[in-house]
Amino acid sequence: MNSGHLISADNDGKSIWKFLFRQMKPKGRWLTPFNIISIPIIFLGIGLIVIRFWKGIGAITNLSQDVPWGLWIGFDVVTGVAFAGGAYVITFMVYILNMKKYHSIVRVTVLNGFLAYLFYAGALLLDLGRPWNVINPIIGNNFGVSSVLFLVAWHFLLYMIAQLIEFSPAIAEWLGARRAHKILSGMTLAAVIFGITLSMLHQSGLGALFLMAKEKIHPLWYSEFIPILFLVSSIFAGLSMVIFEGSISQRVFSEQISDKHREEHHSIMHGLSKICTGAMFAYFFLQLLVLVHGKHWDLLNTPMGRWYLLEMIGFVLVPMVLYFYSYRANNVFLIRLAAILTMVGVILNRLNVTVIGFKWDMAVHYVPSWMEIVVTLTVLFTEIWIFRWVINRLPVLRESPKWVNEDKLTDKPALAKKIQRA
Amino acid sequence: MDLHRRDFFRVLGATGLTLAVGKELKAAPGPKASLEFRGVLYDAARCKGCRGCEYDCAEANGLPEPLPTKDIKGLRTTDDKHRTVVNEYKTSKGIVYAKMQCMHCNEPACASACLTQAMTKTKDGPVIWREDKCMGCRYCMVSCPFNIPKFEYHSANPKIEKCTMCFETRVKKGELPACVENCPNEALMFGTRRELIQEARRRIFEKPDLYYDQIYGEHEAGGTCWLYISPVPFKEIGLNTSVQNASYPALTKGFLYSVPSVFVLAPALLLGIQQATKKDNSTKPQDNE
Ligand code: SF4
Ligand code: SF4
Numbered sequence: 012m013n014s015g016h017l018i019s020a021d022n023d024g025k026s027i028w029k030f031l032f033r034q035m036k037p038k039g040r041w042l043t044p045f046n047i048i049s050i051p052i053i054f055l056g057i058g059l060i061v062i063r064f065w066k067g068i069g070a071i072t073n074l075s076q077d078v079p080w081g082l083w084i085g086f087d088v089v090t091g092v093a094f095a096g097g098a099y100v101i102t103f104m105v106y107i108l109n110m111k112k113y114h115s116i117v118r119v120t121v122l123n124g125f126l127a128y129l130f131y132a133g134a135l136l137l138d139l140g141r142p143w144n145v146i147n148p149i150i151g152n153n154f155g156v157s158s159v160l161f162l163v164a165w166h167f168l169l170y171m172i173a174q175l176i177e178f179s180p181a182i183a184e185w186l187g188a189r190r191a192h193k194i195l196s197g198m199t200l201a202a203v204i205f206g207i208t209l210s211m212l213h214q215s216g217l218g219a220l221f222l223m224a225k226e227k228i229h230p231l232w233y234s235e236f237i238p239i240l241f242l243v244s245s246i247f248a249g250l251s252m253v254i255f256e257g258s259i260s261q262r263v264f265s266e267q268i269s270d271k272h273r274e275e276h277h278s279i280m281h282g283l284s285k286i287c288t289g290a291m292f293a294y295f296f297l298q299l300l301v302l303v304h305g306k307h308w309d310l311l312n313t314p315m316g317r318w319y320l321l322e323m324i325g326f327v328l329v330p331m332v333l334y335f336y337s338y339r340a341n342n343v344f345l346i347r348l349a350a351i352l353t354m355v356g357v358i359l360n361r362l363n364v365t366v367i368g369f370k371w372d373m374a375v376h377y378v379p380s381w382m383e384i385v386v387t388l389t390v391l392f393t394e395i396w397i398f399r400w401v402i403n404r405l406p407v408l409r410e411s412p413k414w415v416n417e418d419k420l421t422d423k424p425a426l427a428k429k430i431q432r433a
Numbered sequence: 434m435d436l437h438r439r440d441f442f443r444v445l446g447a448t449g450l451t452l453a454v455g456k457e458l459k460a461a462p463g464p465k466a467s468l469e470f471r472g473v474l475y476d477a478a479r480c481k482g483c484r485g486c487e488y489d490c491a492e493a494n495g496l497p498e499p500l501p502t503k504d505i506k507g508l509r510t511t512d513d514k515h516r517t518v519v520n521e522y523k524t525s526k527g528i529v530y531a532k533m534q535c536m537h538c539n540e541p542a543c544a545s546a547c548l549t550q551a552m553t554k555t556k557d558g559p560v561i562w563r564e565d566k567c568m569g570c571r572y573c574m575v576s577c578p579f580n581i582p583k584f585e586y587h588s589a590n591p592k593i594e595k596c597t598m599c600f601e602t603r604v605k606k607g608e609l610p611a612c613v614e615n616c617p618n619e620a621l622m623f624g625t626r627r628e629l630i631q632e633a634r635r636r637i638f639e640k641p642d643l644y645y646d647q648i649y650g651e652h653e654a655g656g657t658c659w660l661y662i663s664p665v666p667f668k669e670i671g672l673n674t675s676v677q678n679a680s681y682p683a684l685t686k687g688f689l690y691s692v693p694s695v696f697v698l699a700p701a702l703l704l705g706i707q708q709a710t711k712k713d714n715s716t717k718p719q720d721n722e
Contacts, residue, residue: 069586076512076583079571107703109710140569140584140591144549153550153566159685160572161548162692200707208699212692219688223542223576223681226673238688 027186038403049392056389059382060137068140071382077370080138082379085365087134087387089217090358091127092167093241096249098124098174099210100286106203113279115272118181118407119260120253123398125174130394132167137386159219166213173206184412185405193418215242221364229368231310231319234301237364243297246290248357250283254350264402267409277343284338284346287353291331298323315371322363326356467539468627470558471604472650472658473613475532476636477670478643480620482530484519486612490534491515493599493611508671513583516596517612524669531670532612532620534596535560535581536650537658538681543573543582545682552582552593557605558626558658559598567593578654578676598658626658633662655680 063071074081101120104110136142147153148161149168155161176198183192218241221228234240261268261276268276310316330352337345366377402408487499497514509518510533517534541560543552551567554560562582569591573582585591599610608614613621622632630651637644649661654676661672668674 065589067585067587067589067591072586074586076510076574077580079574079584103703107707107710109707138570140571141567142569144551144566144568147549147566147568155548155550157545157682157685157689158548158572159688160546160570162689164548204700204703204707207703208696211699212695215688219685220572221575222684222688223546223578225677225681225684226578226675227575235684235687 030186034404045395049396052385053389053392053396056386059386060389063137063386068138071380071386073377073380073383075377077373078366078377080369081366081377082383082387083134083138085362086358087390088131088138089365090361091131091134092214092217093245093248093357093361094252094354095124095127095131096210096214096245097253098177098249099207099214100246100249101253102177102203103207106200107207110282112275112282115275116253116257116279118178119256119402121174121177122181122401122407123252123256125171125178126394126398126401128167128171128174130390132171134387134390135167159216159222163213163216163220166209166216170206170209170213173202173209176202177206181405181407181411184415187412189414189418192415210245211242214245215239217241218364224369227370228364229315229371230305230307231302231315232360232364232368234305236297236301240294240297240301243290243294244357244360247287247294247353250287250290251350251353251357254280254283254287254346255354258347258350260402260408264408267402269410272408280343280346281338281341284334284349287349288331288334288338291327291334291353295323295327295331298327315368318363318367322356322359326352326359330356467656468625468630470537470539470626470658471598471623472537472558472626472629472660473598473610474622474624474629474633474660474662476620476622476633477529477531477661477663477665479618480519480530480532481618482519482521482528483617485615485617486532486621487515487517487519489611489615490517490596493602496594511581511583511595513585513592513594516594520671522670524665526664529663529665529670531661531663531672533671534612534659535598536579536654537596537598538654539656539658540654540680540682542576542578542654542681545685546572546576548572555600557600559600559604561597561600562593562595564592569593576681578681579673626656626660629660633660637662652678654678655683 059071068074072081072083098121101113101117105113105117136145139145148155148164176195179195180192180199183189183195215238218237218239221233221237222235225233257276257280261273265273311320330349333345333349333352336342337349369377406412484499484502490496491498494516496516499515499518508520508522509515511518517532519530519532522529522531537558537560538554541552541554544550544554544560547553547567548570549566549568551563551565552560552573553563569584571582571584571593573593574580574584581595583594585594598604599608603610609623613623622629624632630648633648637646637648643664645663645666647662647667649663649667649672650657650659653673655678661667663670666674
């Protein structure tokens with residue numbers, strides 16, 4: 012209860028519009044390296060997006076009749092959602108398993124997850140040829156219930172709502188809306204349970220999307236188990252992202268983080284690396300089973316086979332061992348290294364299934380155009396901008412305003428007494 | 434290992450089925466229904482490669498006129514300007530032609546992939562695309578085992594192009610598809626799959642030396658409405674022989690069937706765990722974050 016920061020006092024009586032307007036203004040220095048790099052790229056990206064809607068998708072992408080899905084789906088959507096998996100894993104640990112230790116990273120992880128979905132769903136719209144018809148499957152004009160994509164799209168939508176509810180207490184605290192805060196906090200558990208269920212289904216669903224492309228995906232990456240592999244790998248993909256993002260936030264937003272949280276951070280990282288080790292072990296074992304089951308030994312000694320081995324050994328087995336070793340040796344640097352290697356491995360895996368291994372035997376391969384890459388970066392940078400904007404204003408990393416605890420205490424008189432006595 | 438193979442999705446699938454009351458996933462057409470679908474039999478032994486069908490198709494569907502034969506080099510595929518192409522193959526029995534277009538699968542991967550039902554299998558058999566529904570996600574292209582749907586990448590209002598068997602414009606009114614009607618060599622025959630398979634068998638039976646003894650499309654991808662017979666093995670005339678015989682939508686059914694059961698079981702399980710761990714904690718003093 013040492014919350015020194017009062018983000019906004021209770022706003023009763025003050026004009027909410029004035030408050031919002033004040034909050035809109037940028038904070039902090041302008042000429043940071045990140046701004047200098049990201050601003051021109053974002054403007055260039057916006058220009059390219061205009062061209063895309065004006066001249067068609069082919070004007071700025073290298074997609075073809077043979078390769079209908081490229082970087083925007085393979086990286087932005089499929090890989091991005093895997094990285095956003097941290098939110099369902101952490102909420103599971105904190106709200107379902109009641110592992111209180113991880114409570115301090117819930118908000119930032121959920122915020123990250125929510126923004127990721129918001130922007131990747133946005134990226135999906137860029138990739139749709141006829142985005143104005145996107146309402147058809149939503150308003151029930153046409154329910155393609157036999158489509159995996161239908162399931163995934165709906166789950167994206169519902170999960171975003173669940174995440175918004177999970178995050179909403181922070182918004183209420185920012186706006187100083189005490190009563191709303193109470194109501195919204197009460198909805199958290201339901202949103203969490205719903206969100207985890209949705210996540211399990213659409214994380215695996217993203218893999219199931221490719222089940223019908225049976226002969227088109229390289230046999231080392233295609234199997235009927237893609238959905239399970241995607242689900243299991245989303246656990247450590249998400250957590251590695253949490254570790255990575257946490258390490259950066261600790262520095263960049265250090266003035267917002269209380270000493271208590273800073274101390275906790277190391278122990279949280281260690282806990283997460285333990286879980287990653289376990290999940291990666293399960294994943295590696297599953298991959299091994301799939302390989303044995305598919306009997307594709309002969310393919311291992313081809314260029315694609317060596318590429319496969321690089322992914323499995325260099326970016327699954329090695330980081331797994333690193334994670335294992337780092338939490339035993341209590342080495343933070345190794346944890347970060349393991350997180351980065353794991354993330355590279357997840358990117359490789361998702362791209363191998365969706366882009367690199369897709370029609371691998373074609374004469375001409377798909378390579379994304381520089382414009383596709385710029386648009387991807389635009390999406391990424393814009394997300395980081397919004398993330399930073401929110402972190403600088405809402406109680407995400409920093410402590411909640413005092414009244415939150417006061418409210419809690421009045422809610423639970425027995426508990427209040429206990430604490431007073433202590 | 435063989436136990437693993439069936440994997441937990443299958444088990445879940447079974448539970449899912451029983452739990453999914455009222456949630457009917459599109460049922461596969463029975464073997465009976467699929468024999469009554471309309472389709473076309475293409476006889477590569479009769480086709481002389483005049484490419485008349487390409488011109489008729491372009492005209493009937495408002496597409497640009499195809500290139501004259503003398504300007505064509507190598508093999509072509511269908512694309513966003515050509516719903517059908519006729520290629521020339523040098524085979525073990527000399528030159529053979531093969532026409533390519535949508536196969537109008539009995540259980541089309543494209544339609545099961547389509548989340549807006551823009552791609553849809555009509556009761557009569559043709560698989561059609563509906564402009565007002567499609568959102569241009571191109572999942573149909575990813576899923577079609579024959580790589581048939583094509584997309585207009587250079588348009589702000591792009592369409593998916595593929596053969597529709599002239600369903601809306603002709604077949605519905607009882608007319609023949611444009612290509613069938615105009616083929617001067619009777620290489621194309623329109624009818625129900627039952628009739629076409631019978632006819633194909635008859636031709637193969639009567640001239641066993643002329644034909645390779647198989648009907649392409651009878652079982653491929655779960656059966657297709659467009660059927661082929663040919664003097665040479667189908668691989669030699671560029672047909673996709675790596676497709677599986679089972680239907681493609683079946684590949685995702687296990688996953689889709691498991692969804693309802695996950696929706697019922699997971700929240701209950703999660704709530705149970707939550708309650709269990711909560712009790713555990715309430716004995717310890719809470720530190721209030
Ligand atoms: S061939 Fe392809 S496009 Fe045609 S019906 Fe079958 S899956 Fe659909
Ligand atoms: S591109 Fe159109 S027809 Fe194809 S799956 Fe998407 S919505 Fe359906």
